Amino acid sequence: MREQVSVLYTEEQIARRVAELGEEIGAALAGREICVLGLMKGSLVFLADLIRRIPLDLTVHLVRVTSQREQAAGRILTEIVYSTSVPLEGKDVLLVDDIVDTGITLSYLMAHIHEHAPASLRVCALVDKPEARKIDVHPDWSAFTLREAMADRFLVGYGLDWMERFRGLPFLGTIPRGR
Ligand code: IMP
Numbered sequence: 001m002r003e004q005v006s007v008l009y010t011e012e013q014i015a016r017r018v019a020e021l022g023e024e025i026g027a028a029l030a031g032r033e034i035c036v037l038g039l040m041k042g043s044l045v046f047l048a049d050l051i052r053r054i055p056l057d058l059t060v061h062l063v064r065v066t067s068q069r070e071q072a073a074g075r076i077l078t079e080i081v082y083s084t085s086v087p088l089e090g091k092d093v094l095l096v097d098d099i100v101d102t103g104i105t106l107s108y109l110m111a112h113i114h115e116h117a118p119a120s121l122r123v124c125a126l127v128d129k130p131e132a133r134k135i136d137v138h139p140d141w142s143a144f145t146l147r148e149a150m151a152d153r154f155l156v157g158y159g160l161d162w163m164e165r166f167r168g169l170p171f172l173g174t175i176p177r178g179r
Pocket residue numbers: 042098099100101102103104105106153154155156160161162
């Protein structure tokens with residue numbers, strides 16, 4: 001199966017972007033201790049690399065949004081699960097997401113986090129697909145932005161899955177859609 005994946009961004013390209021993002025985030029939030037919330041499972045690999053490149057004191061927590069895709073009436077987001085009960089009130093929160101596609105997952109999660117009155121909320125995504133957006137929401141940072149030309153390809157690797165497969169690939173790759 002691995003041999004059907006085309007490389008989109010190599011390990012080296014990803015590492016370079018992650019280092020840049022770490023510095024930018026460090027500069028933007030200088031002097032603060034940040035609370036990093038990693039969105040499971042897709043952001044797992046990105047999260048592990050990114051937190052080692054942010055030159056700030058930080059804590060790390062995991063959050064999971066269970067969503068049911070491909071439902072006749074559109075997607076239904078069912079639940080948000082925190083790995084621990086994370087007190088977000090007054091915290092500078094950095095949400096780390098894998099892909100912002102329609103934006104439905106992100107906007108849902110952001111609304112939920114805002115209810116807990118954080119001091120600030122920023123979002124860092126691995127991949128932004130702005131043309132696929134159904135809800136007007138934008139990450140503060142993204143490692144890569146994919147334009148229209150890639151719309152028919154499905155991204156895998158570096159934590160991203162297709163049916164739970166390919167998460168372990170060290171690069172970001174694509175497979176044809178609708179296989
Ligand atoms: P949204 O709510 O449509 O923005 O959904 C974003 C979520 O869909 C991401 O967190 C991914 O888990 C998943 N997703 C969207 N596009 C892709 C892709 O090309 N490859 C892997 N997962 C994707």
